[in-house]
Amino acid sequence: MSLRLRPLRRDDESEVLAAHRELAADGFSFLLGYEGATTWSEHVAAWEARGRGEIIAPLRVRGNFLVAVVDGVIVGRTSVRYGLNEFLYHEGGHVGYCVRPAFRRRGYASEILSQALVHVRAAGVQDVLMTCDDNNIGSAAVIERAGGKLQNIVTSEAGHAVRRYWIR
Numbered sequence: 001m002s003l004r005l006r007p008l009r010r011d012d013e014s015e016v017l018a019a020h021r022e023l024a025a026d027g028f029s030f031l032l033g034y035e036g037a038t039t040w041s042e043h044v045a046a047w048e049a050r051g052r053g054e055i056i057a058p059l060r061v062r063g064n065f066l067v068a069v070v071d072g073v074i075v076g077r078t079s080v081r082y083g084l085n086e087f088l089y090h091e092g093g094h095v096g097y098c099v100r101p102a103f104r105r106r107g108y109a110s111e112i113l114s115q116a117l118v119h120v121r122a123a124g125v126q127d128v129l130m131t132c133d134d135n136n137i138g139s140a141a142v143i144e145r146a147g148g149k150l151q152n153i154v155t156s157e158a159g160h161a162v163r164r165y166w167i168r
């Protein structure tokens with residue numbers, strides 16, 4: 001598969017904002033920490049600084065945001081955390097991901113997770129915590145196919161049942 005993960009770029013703005021609108025219809029956020037008051041250039045610069053460990057907000061741990069590109073088109077993204085705080089340990093996990101609606105059921109989430117695992121392991125994370133809503137059948141399947149072992153199901157701050165998996 002030709003899918004590649006790479007950092008956000010300044011020329012991604014229109015494509016990524018389109019993805020952000022599409023995922024909003026699913027009740028999911030493609031972009032993290034993006035606010036209308038922030039310019040796109042500032043948003044990209046903030047992620048560059050987070051990747052270098054200079055800024056750790058909003059997740060309070062070092063991490064990165066990588067888009068998934070196939071044939072020059074952004075099909076999804078992953079958010080990788082190189083550590084866990086209390087919230088991430090409880091319900092956020094090390095790796096988040098999503099795929100744009102038009103590109104689903106092609107194995108892209110599975111490939112994004114596979115490459116994100118290589119990425120976090122290179123950053124020193126061996127045991128990877130993955131979480132998904134208990135009713136998110138697609139994401140649970142992706143995590144289980146990647147070797148995730150269910151540890152437990154907890155209640156999130158928002159009151160949802162959340163599955164916690166470890167990929168060791």
Ligand SMILES: CC(C)(COP(=O)(O)OP(=O)(O)OC[C@H]1O[C@@H](n2cnc3c(N)ncnc32)[C@H](O)[C@@H]1OP(=O)(O)O)[C@@H](O)C(=O)NCCC(=O)NCCS
Pocket residue numbers: 026028097098099100103104105106107108109110111131132133136137138139141142
């Ligand atoms: C969940 C999500 C990431 C799956 O992306 P995807 O690229 O379609 O997943 P894949 O193609 O890699 O799916 C791999 C397998 O997972 C299962 N699967 C994926 N989506 C599914 C769905 N909607 N229903 C049932 N099974 C599903 C299937 O077994 C699939 O294999 P198959 O297509 O050969 O049957 C995508 O639907 C999405 O972005 N949803 C909104 C955001 C989200 O929920 N992110 C995860 C938060 S924890």
